[in-house]
Amino acid sequence: MPTLKVDHERCTECRMCYVVCRELDINAVYVALEPLHRIEIDPETCTYPGCTACLPYCPADGSIVEAESGRSVVPPPPDLWRRKGARVPDV
Amino acid sequence: MAGLPGKALAQELIAQSREESRRTPLEGVIQAAKAGTLSDEQRFRLIGRLWTLERMFYYIYGGWGQGLEVNDFPPAVKYLFSRQIVDESTHEMLYLDTLLRRGWVATQKNAFRHPYGTFTMDSALAYYVFSLRNFATYAHTIRIAALNLGPKILELGWMEGLAEALVDDDLQGVFASQFVENRSHVNMGRRIVEEFVEKPVETELCRWACATAKGDYRRFLRELSDFVLGRETSAEAPAVPAHAAE
Numbered sequence: 001m002p003t004l005k006v007d008h009e010r011c012t013e014c015r016m017c018y019v020v021c022r023e024l025d026i027n028a029v030y031v032a033l034e035p036l037h038r039i040e041i042d043p044e045t046c047t048y049p050g051c052t053a054c055l056p057y058c059p060a061d062g063s064i065v066e067a068e069s070g071r072s073v074v075p076p077p078p079d080l081w082r083r084k085g086a087r088v089p090d091v
Numbered sequence: 092m093a094g095l096p097g098k099a100l101a102q103e104l105i106a107q108s109r110e111e112s113r114r115t116p117l118e119g120v121i122q123a124a125k126a127g128t129l130s131d132e133q134r135f136r137l138i139g140r141l142w143t144l145e146r147m148f149y150y151i152y153g154g155w156g157q158g159l160e161v162n163d164f165p166p167a168v169k170y171l172f173s174r175q176i177v178d179e180s181t182h183e184m185l186y187l188d189t190l191l192r193r194g195w196v197a198t199q200k201n202a203f204r205h206p207y208g209t210f211t212m213d214s215a216l217a218y219y220v221f222s223l224r225n226f227a228t229y230a231h232t233i234r235i236a237a238l239n240l241g242p243k244i245l246e247l248g249w250m251e252g253l254a255e256a257l258v259d260d261d262l263q264g265v266f267a268s269q270f271v272e273n274r275s276h277v278n279m280g281r282r283i284v285e286e287f288v289e290k291p292v293e294t295e296l297c298r299w300a301c302a303t304a305k306g307d308y309r310r311f312l313r314e315l316s317d318f319v320l321g322r323e324t325s326a327e328a329p330a331v332p333a334h335a336a337e
Contacts, residue, residue: 018184025198027191031184033264035271 002066003043004073010063013039017054017064024053043067052080097288101281104240104301111305112248116312120319121249124256129319134262135195136319139207140216142186144311147210147220148179154227155234164231168287171279172231175239178272189265215307215314215324222307226300232287237300239280242308247273249312 018039021029028046032038041064055076058064062072073080120137123129129137152175159169187202189195196202203209211217226234250273254266288297317324 015180015184022187022199025200027198030188030192031181033185033261033268035268037181037185037268037272 002049002068004041004046004048004064005043005067006039006041007063007065007072008038010060011039012060012063014059015039016057016059017041020054020057024051026051029054049080052076055080095285097284097286097294100236100288100294100297101240101284104236104284104297105244105277105281108241108244108301108305109248112245115245115249116309116316117249117253119316121252121256123320124253124258127258129257131193133319133321134259135190135193136207137315138186138189138193138262138265139195139202139205140315140318142183142190142202143208143210144216144220145179145183145186147216148176148183151220151223152176152179154224155231158227159231164287168231168283171283172235175276175279178276181272182269185265185268189262192261215310219307219311222304226304229296229300230293232283233293233296233300235280236284236288236297237304239276240284241301241305243273243276243280245305245308245312247277 018029018031021027026045026047028042030040030042032040052073055064055073058074061074064074065072071077120129120133123133152172155172156176159172187199190202190208191197191199196205196208223234223238226237247270250266250269254263254270257263257266284297288294314324316322
């Protein structure tokens with residue numbers, strides 16, 4: 001399964017992904033324990049591509065990418081949001 | 092720099108607070124961390140209460156922000172304040188992340204409901220929060236002097252001591268990663284006081300506000316320390332605030 005990571009060259013640290021992930025109780029997005037306090041995604045906890053809820057809220061094109069391929073998923077490509085079975089988990 | 096009107100006051104407040112920061116009521120927790128006797132339960136209590144205080148800064152700064160008006164201060168002052176709001180929010184996130192990462196709570200909602208994360212009115216934490224919120228009725232320079240050159244310096248003091256004492260790398264990172272932002276807040280406070288506190292009445296108000304905020308913060312730290320170490324809290328909030336009794 002592909003996993004997600006943040007491209008810090010493009011991320012604006014608006015933290016919308018953090019808020020969405022917390023609200024869904026997935027808690028994969030976190031603040032790194034370093035002085036810059038950048039936003040990171042824990043691939044062990046993230047349920048992508050099962051959940052893609054953070055992607056449409058991200059305002060910075062290309063700031064979340066698939067770690068393995070480097071493919072940008074912001075804005076979400078059609079194959080993600082049209083994918084059968086893709087859903088936002090129940091809260 | 093020598094011509095800055097509030098330079099002497101800023102130096103005075105910083106020097107006093109640095110002196111006080113050498114020994115805060117959190118010393119017992121630091122000693123327990125140094126001795127390696129701070130249990131998992133005690134760490135949970137510590138982070139839970141710090142998270143509760145940190146999230147109340149949304150409420151405090153909300154009140155302060157309402158008191159800022161167009162053209163009352165140069166944009167630089169408001170930029171520094173907005174930066175401070177973002178940093179405080181980051182620290183709230185750091186504490187919540189820790190509660191979740193350590194498995195102390197399962198979800199964000201559980202953190203709000205857990206006794207260690209609940210905001211209660213009858214507490215030194217609440218007393219400190221309302222004390223800061225009440226500074227909303229004072230000029231921005233005075234409340235920034237009160238917080239950034241008072242409790243923020245005390246906080247930096249105990250946080251550096253605790254981070255050094257902790258053998259738990261993860262928890263050490265939670266505190267150590269805040270140093271840069273905390274030092275930045277002190278520097279913001281210094282700059283604002285140096286540049287904008289000019290009149291004698293403002294100088295006196297800054298001294299009073301800073302002493303009040305530190306007193307209320309120390310009371311919170313005593314409560315926190317007692318709670319973490321399982322001691323009976325001896326720090327009662329005064330029935331009448333000190334300034335009202337004068």
